[in-house]
Amino acid sequence: MRTRDAGGCSLLRDEARPYTRTPSLLSERILPLQFEPRDQFEQRQKKLEQIQALGYDPYPREFRWTDTPAALVEQYSQTPGAELETMNKEVRVAGRMVSFRLMGKAGFAHLQGAGKRIQIYVKKDVVGEPGFQLFHLLDLGDSIGVEGHLFRTKTNELSIWVEKIFFLSKALLPLPEKWHGLSDVEVRYRQRYLDLIANAESRQVFVTRARIIQELRRFFDARGYIEVETPMMHPIPGGAAARPFITHHNTLDIDLYLRIAPELYLKRLTVGGFDRVYEINRNFRNEGISTQHNPEFTMLEFYEAYSNYRDLMDMNEQMFRLLAENITGSTTVKYGDAELDFSKMQRLSMREAIGKYWPAGAGQAPTREKLAAPGGAQEATNRYNLWAKGAGAPYAAAKGPLQDGQWTGLLFETMAEDQLVQPTILYDFPTDISPLSKQKPEDPSLTERFEIYVAGMEVANGFSELNDPAEQERRFLKQIAQGGDEAPKQLDADYIRALCHGMPPTAGEGIGIDRLTMLLTDSPSIRDVIFFPLLRPESGESSSEAHRA
């Protein structure tokens, strides 16, 4: 038998280190903190005492295993029982006990590890008296290790014939109910560890999330990008329009802002000669929470010198197709009731999209020329609103006076955004709502900017980066002058200074990793793809009790 231990540690090691500590008094094992269900909590602490009294270390330090439950199930799922007998495959396996059927002097249990479960069979005359006493004292949720060989039961289930049993760790609190699993969404989010134990699909979502990030890294690494990390605490929040979280540094006695975007720092790196950079990390926005918004969310942002937004669009099409294929096995991905086809992306300019999705009942759809003319977007919005109010559809409500480009953006969001179910590249955003994007040479009212929409969600935002410091300064000052909650309050002079040192023509983009994960895992809520989504802290006795101690 081989062990996985690279250090060549002998299998005898477990036996060579018997537990010698004098069994402690029951009272020593009792936790001062109490958790529900109280009776089971106390019961299990008593059992832990009894396990210790049998001579087992209540908190042993290691277990040398040869296979995980998942690996065995994977490897031997098709091997017939007779073959297993002749192989006499000896294994050492650790896992959490998730089912338990005791029948007098023998019993079955399932051990869960690496996301899969394997059955074990424990017989008193095989494991001996103390081993079987230990088996008796186990509860669902306990971690144990077993040593034995593979066989198949009467009902042909791959199982481990246990010769030796090792106690690894006690679950003082019970697992979620065994056949309904854990369905209370609040508990699933607050106590994600239980969700991960009880719900294989939930575990799979997070495994997939990790694979998505891995694939993205591979994609960019292969293209000569360098992964970097830039500050998350900013003296001046910038790079997006959002309200920031404020924090304070004591020694410097200054307020700092949790970043709302890494954009301005990544572009400083482009100035510094890092021509291809990406960063995958958190942004923080002090705004609402919804199925598509978590106050902290993960963004991939990348910058590529000497390219423009058209290059990025092509690259994105390729990247999304590749991701869908490598992650789900197909370019067609089920999301809710929709079948998302990532084999190609429709491309529409924002003004085209308004024309295309203009409701039939609202009269003549505005032409691109009409939308481009001064006042045209506002006029179209008014006509749309008139229809929407009659039809009971959402209408566009402007807070305060808007510029032409802002009307265009508002109209698009109101009427077209959630209709973009199939992967769509929406391009040519108004300059008025794109302060960091380069203008189109033939039409300064528009910028070389695009966003990718899938299932009505914005998942990416990219553009040819504005690298003219004079124009950038004008745009910043205009934003500040316009005011509003989300507008920057302060000019980032160092960013302008960096641009003055010369930034090559560059294209950059941000991709929302959480939303991308939602799409590729068919998750309806962003909370399903974030381990610990922000929730209101638990109130009431149990938590305050827990924090007091």
Add this chain to the structure above:
RNA sequence: AGGGGCGUAGCUCAGUGGUAGAGCAGCGGCCUUUUAAGCCGAAGGUCGUGGGUUCGAUCCCCACCGCCCCUACCA
């Protein structure tokens, strides 16, 4: 922030204007190939919290708390 929904045993859920039930988990007992194991027995609850109506409220009414959904906010 507004609208809707939910909150009953540890878990999943029934239920009624007369102070509550099932299955699973837990506890005691029997059982050496079970898998939602089975059988016998005992236990488990401030019916989210606080007020009101009522002779009497878990149920009806009001407020609050928590979660979910929709809307709003959201580059």
